[in-house]
Each structure stands twice: as structure tokens, then as C-alpha cells.
Amino acid sequence: MQDSGGRTAEAGAVIADTPRATAPIFGREPELRAVLACVDQAPATGLVAVRISGEPGIGKTSLVNEIARRLRDRGCGVLASASDVLGKRIPYGAVVAAVRSLAEPGSPARAEALRALEVDGTEDGAWFGRACDRVVALLAELTATRPAALLVDDLDHVDDDSLALLGLVLRRVSAAPLVLVTTSRSHAGETGAEHLLDRVEQYAEVVRIDLAPLSDADVARIVETVLQSPVDDALAREVQQRADGNPFFVTEIARSLRELDLVTLDGNRARLAVSPDAIRLTRREAVLRRVAPLENETRLVARAVAVFRRVRLDQIPLLARVASLPEHTVVAAFDEMLHAHIVVHDEDRGYRFSHALVGEALYHEVGPAQRRHLHSLISARLLDDRAQGLPADLLQLAWHLAESAAPGDRVAVGVLAEAATGQVHRARDGRRAVRASAAAVAAQRTRARRAARLRCRVLARVPAGARGGTGSGRAGVVVRRGTPASPPP
Ligand SMILES: Nc1ncnc2c1ncn2[C@@H]1O[C@H](COP(=O)(O)OP(=O)(O)OP(=O)(O)O)[C@@H](O)[C@H]1O
Ligand SMILES: [Mg+2]
Missing domain, CATH: 3.40.50.300 (P-loop containing nucleotide triphosphate hydrolases)
Incomplete structure (x- = not known):
């Protein structure tokens, strides 16, 4: 990894x-x-x-x-x-x-x-x-x-x-x-x-x-890119119909067909290896199929990652706690997801789902009460990290707090204002950005209240409900x- x-x-x-x-x-x-x-x-x-x-x-x-x-x-x-x-x-x-x-x-x-x-x-x-x-x-x-x-x-x-x-x-x-x-x-x-x-x-x-929706010809070109070979008309048409010309689903369905060995090479052209009636692949299945064949435990880890949205490798222990699984199981599951291209690595954003739609599908598999519980678990741990002076992703923290904290929670408001400040500081000079520590949280409280007031003022300028x-x-x-x-x- x-x-x-x-x-x-x-x-x-x-x-x-x-x-x-x-x-x-x-x-x-x-x-x-x-x-x-x-x-x-x-x-x-x-x-x-x-x-x-x-x-x-x-x-x-x-x-x-x-x-x-x-x-x-x-x-x-x-x-x-x-x-x-x-x-x-x-x-x-x-x-x-x-x-x-x-x-x-x-x-x-x-x-x-x-x-x-x-x-x-x-x-x-x-x-x-x-x-x-x-x-x-x-x-x-x-x-x-x-x-x-x-x-x-x-x-x-x-x-x-x-x-x-x-x-x-x-x-x-x-x-x-x-x-x-x-x-x-x-x-x-x-x-x-x-x-x-x-x-x-x-x-x-x-x-x-x-x-x-994309035309048949454009869908065929995407399928060819996925299968890395020219495709026959019947195969392209089948994918077009199942995906309704949506390029995300075209890619997912073409990839699924390949992984399920449902396409074969005829000369140098790919074609369906079975009758279309024998294929059970809808758009929704095409997304969840990415994670469906995974072992049960990997699926649990995938759901936990969906609650995180973005994960860094140093957060694996926390991921393990959220998924209620041993760390070594989570490490193996994470590698499997990476290998299957379910999660990908972003230069400065850690690991994320290859497309938001995959994360969204998994996120909605988790019930609302459980989601809130998991968000609160993650935010409590991230706050602990900050209190100890460890690096913490402010934006992530703000999100988990917002999804789990009670309305008006002072710590949540403070983190939000701090994240906004850090964003601008980073633009000017990354090294000068806000230090994540308990002292910073305390120092930000006044600032947070001012920021919240400012926000209300600004919002007050927008006529509501129009x-x-x-x-x-x-x-x-x-x-x-x-x-x-x-x-x-
Ligand atoms: N015209 C196209 N040709 C080839 N591939 C495409 C085309 N449009 C989109 N894709 C691929 O389809 C996938 C989904 O595209 P994209 O993320 O742009 O959709 P979106 O409409 O922004 O989705 P969302 O509403 O979730 O933000 C991407 O992997 C992208 O590479
Ligand atoms: Mg988009």
C-alpha cells in the first residue's frame, strides 16, 4: 500500500x-x-x-x-x-x-x-x-x-x-x-x-x-476502452441499454461483464459469451457488484470507509474500531479494495472511493442511527488526537461533528470556523496553517463565535425561500x- x-x-x-x-x-x-x-x-x-x-x-x-x-x-x-x-x-x-x-x-x-x-x-x-x-x-x-x-x-x-x-x-x-x-x-x-x-x-x-445519455457509438468507445479491444455491435447495444447511456454505469457494467467472464474474444473483437437473457446486471447491481463479491468482512470495512469518506493509512486503527474488526483484518480488506479499484489514492486527500456513487451506495446501506453512532465515534477519536497534538484532518472532523453533534455544540462550531480559517491560511502559506492542538481549539472559541455571527449576518442578506x-x-x-x-x- x-x-x-x-x-x-x-x-x-x-x-x-x-x-x-x-x-x-x-x-x-x-x-x-x-x-x-x-x-x-x-x-x-x-x-x-x-x-x-x-x-x-x-x-x-x-x-x-x-x-x-x-x-x-x-x-x-x-x-x-x-x-x-x-x-x-x-x-x-x-x-x-x-x-x-x-x-x-x-x-x-x-x-x-x-x-x-x-x-x-x-x-x-x-x-x-x-x-x-x-x-x-x-x-x-x-x-x-x-x-x-x-x-x-x-x-x-x-x-x-x-x-x-x-x-x-x-x-x-x-x-x-x-x-x-x-x-x-x-x-x-x-x-x-x-x-x-x-x-x-x-x-x-x-x-x-x-x-x-451518450449515443450507441460513444458507449461502444467506452466499452472498448474498458475491455481494451474492439467490441461487436450486440455487446455495445446490450451495455448501452442496461446503462441507459450513462458513462459511469457503462464503465461499471463493462467491467463487471469482463470480471464475470461474460465476454469472449471472437477474432479480435469482444462479444457476449452468453445470451443477454442470462445476464442479470442492472445499474444498481453494477455499482454494488463492485463490493458484493467481497468477503463479508471486507464489505463491513467498505461501509466504514463510506462513513469516513476519506481515509489515511494512519487511521487504520480507527477504521478497525469503527468496523469492529481486528486491525490485521482491516489491513487485508483495505488492500483488497485498493486492488479491486474500489478505493483509490488521491495525492493530497488520502484514500477515497473511485467515484462518489460507490461511496454513496455503501453509505446508504448503513442505517441512520448507526451512521450517527459511527460519526460520533470518529469525531471523538479525532478530537482526542488533536488534544494530544497529533495531526487531524480538520475538514473531516468538521463533517463528522456536524453529522453527530447536537445542534449548537460549541466544539463543533469552533472546528467549523477553524477549518474555514485553515483553508485560507493554506492558500497563503501551508506551513502557517492552523496547528491542530487543544490549545488551538481553546484559542479559536472566540473566533468561532465571531465567525458564526458573521455567517448569520451574511446569510441574513439572502432572502429566504425564494x-x-x-x-x-x-x-x-x-x-x-x-x-x-x-x-x-
Ligand atoms: N463523455 C464521457 N466519455 C467517457 N467517459 C465518461 C464521459 N463522461 C463521464 N465519463 C466517466 O464516467 C464517470 C462518471 O462521470 P462524472 O464523474 O463526470 O459524472 P457526474 O455527472 O459528475 O456524476 P456525479 O453526479 O456523481 O457528480 C467517470 O468515471 C468519467 O470518467
Ligand atoms: Mg460530478
Whole structure:
């Protein structure tokens, strides 16, 4: 196993990252063309919002990664953030991640924006206005000579404070050649995210892209990539039908067929080795089949990892406690999962499931009461570690506390504020990031209360419950022009 242990608490305090580099994508050319056309037109239209939606696994993140790659190749400024359930709880985390992602670390405007976004306990009523000003200045600089893009993957997981800040900032830069690209799962409809997009729609053009299933030909290319051989039409069609053209399930089903020896080579072409009627593989089974053939104990460990979300090797003893299994059993199970590509290693994030959908399927196998119990077990242990001065992943701790602590729990609130502070510090200088220790927890209490007050103030600026329509839900690209309104000076 590769060792990711020995990392500092600061390294773990990443709450969101730019979308990861991924394998090449097939199809999606019309969607890519639509987004690039918006970028080309932005100098004439000003802000354009592109709203990408689609079911889990349909390829939203992959498309955003490709958009980022093409725009960077063109020399455009690109800010990108990818949030997850952990990040949603960190105030301003998504905005900080987006600013940090700018590939110009020496930019003074970037540095000033990060400084202004720091929740350091000295903030007053003007803090929010200053943070907005600095982010506006950064975007103005980026769009001064050419269009730029702000890519927000999984908008539904963006923290409320970032949504509030973006709501004001986007309006102020609405005349600039900026393209906002967001993704969200079709059914998600989080109020805060919807509200932001509804507001943007009042003064900017909105392009909706609902990702449709991939074509037979594109599915065939994915199957060929998985099987590493050309495939016959019947095999490609069978996978297409079972996966409904969803690339995540296409990959899983093709992999399952190979592992179950249900494909054979005919000449140099792969084909089904049995009649399609003999195959019992649905989309759900394709995901859980990844873990289903595992020994019972490995399955238990997989569920425990699902509660952790991310695991470092030095957390194996804790994983063993959570799974109620001996450590050596957990070590063997973990290696088995790694070998089966159920978990993968991320440079600075420890081990995670190869795709969130696998972790989600396992997480939901654990009942709610048991989940809460496990979260509380993990957070108690992580707090112990911190009290002893051992490295602890602040973000993870914040999440486990939020899932198990009583509402208003002071330690939980303190950790949340500290995680937000650590995120900005890390952007400026990793070595200066917050030290994980009991003393730090105590010192942060005042800061936490101030941060919580700030958060309330910021949220108070967002009118509650204003949720509008969510679009047609049809596949394809729909352009909707919002009512033009002049931005404030
Ligand atoms: N057009 C494509 N061609 C080939 N593979 C693809 C394509 N789109 C997505 N994939 C693969 O399918 C998997 C799921 O894609 P992705 O993570 O982008 O989906 P998603 O819509 O973002 O899912 P979620 O809603 O869970 O975030 C990934 O492993 C990705 O590599
Ligand atoms: Mg995604």
C-alpha cells in the first residue's frame, strides 16, 4: 500500500479542489461547442451563465474538466471549484477554492482576494463588502483583455456563504466577459443554489444544458476502452441499454461483464459469451457488484470507509474500531479494495472511493442511527488526537461533528470556523496553517463565535425561500435570456 500518512493537518484542510484531471471523454461535442460559443460571445453579451444538469454519473464533472482544459489552452483565466458534502459546511470554502485554483499564484489580485476572504476573528460589518470588492477586482482583472470562466462543479454542495458572496459579485461583474458554468444533479434543487441562479437569470443570459445519455457509438468507445479491444455491435447495444447511456454505469457494467467472464474474444473483437437473457446486471447491481463479491468482512470495512469518506493509512486503527474488526483484518480488506479499484489514492486527500456513487451506495446501506453512532465515534477519536497534538484532518472532523453533534455544540462550531480559517491560511502559506492542538481549539472559541455571527449576518442578506422554476428538464441546450437589468454602479 502506498503511504499517505505523515501529512500535516494543514494538508488535510483542503475543502474543495479544482476538478481532477480525468480520462478523455467521448461525445459531448455539441455541449462543448455551446459553452465555447458563450465564451466567444461574452465580450458582446457580458456575463453568461451555463447551467449543466444531469443524473449522477452522466458526465457533468468530466465535461467541466474538459471545458477548463480547453479554456486554459486558449489562455483564458479559469477559476474552478468542486465542492462535496464535506465542503458544504465550510464558510466561503468554494470561493476560496476557486480563487486558489487560478494558475497565477503570483497575481497580486489573487493574493488580495484570498487575504480579504480570511475569516480571522477581526472581521467587522465591512468585512463582507471588502471580500466582495476584492473578488470583483480579481474578476475584473481576469476579464480585462479576454473572457474568463468561473466553473462551479456540484453547485448544490457549495456552502451558503459562498453562494451569498457570489450572488453579489456576479451582479457587479455582469457587464464583464465572464462565463459562469455550474453543474448540479437533476433532482438536487438545493434552495440556496437555485436562488443564486434565479437571481443571475434576472440580469444575465442563462444557457441550460441537460446532459442526455451518450449515443450507441460513444458507449461502444467506452466499452472498448474498458475491455481494451474492439467490441461487436450486440455487446455495445446490450451495455448501452442496461446503462441507459450513462458513462459511469457503462464503465461499471463493462467491467463487471469482463470480471464475470461474460465476454469472449471472437477474432479480435469482444462479444457476449452468453445470451443477454442470462445476464442479470442492472445499474444498481453494477455499482454494488463492485463490493458484493467481497468477503463479508471486507464489505463491513467498505461501509466504514463510506462513513469516513476519506481515509489515511494512519487511521487504520480507527477504521478497525469503527468496523469492529481486528486491525490485521482491516489491513487485508483495505488492500483488497485498493486492488479491486474500489478505493483509490488521491495525492493530497488520502484514500477515497473511485467515484462518489460507490461511496454513496455503501453509505446508504448503513442505517441512520448507526451512521450517527459511527460519526460520533470518529469525531471523538479525532478530537482526542488533536488534544494530544497529533495531526487531524480538520475538514473531516468538521463533517463528522456536524453529522453527530447536537445542534449548537460549541466544539463543533469552533472546528467549523477553524477549518474555514485553515483553508485560507493554506492558500497563503501551508506551513502557517492552523496547528491542530487543544490549545488551538481553546484559542479559536472566540473566533468561532465571531465567525458564526458573521455567517448569520451574511446569510441574513439572502432572502429566504425564494425558489424558482428549475428548467424544462429536456435533454439538449436551451438558451434563456433573462430580463436585462443594469448592474449597480
Ligand atoms: N463523455 C464521457 N466519455 C467517457 N467517459 C465518461 C464521459 N463522461 C463521464 N465519463 C466517466 O464516467 C464517470 C462518471 O462521470 P462524472 O464523474 O463526470 O459524472 P457526474 O455527472 O459528475 O456524476 P456525479 O453526479 O456523481 O457528480 C467517470 O468515471 C468519467 O470518467
Ligand atoms: Mg460530478
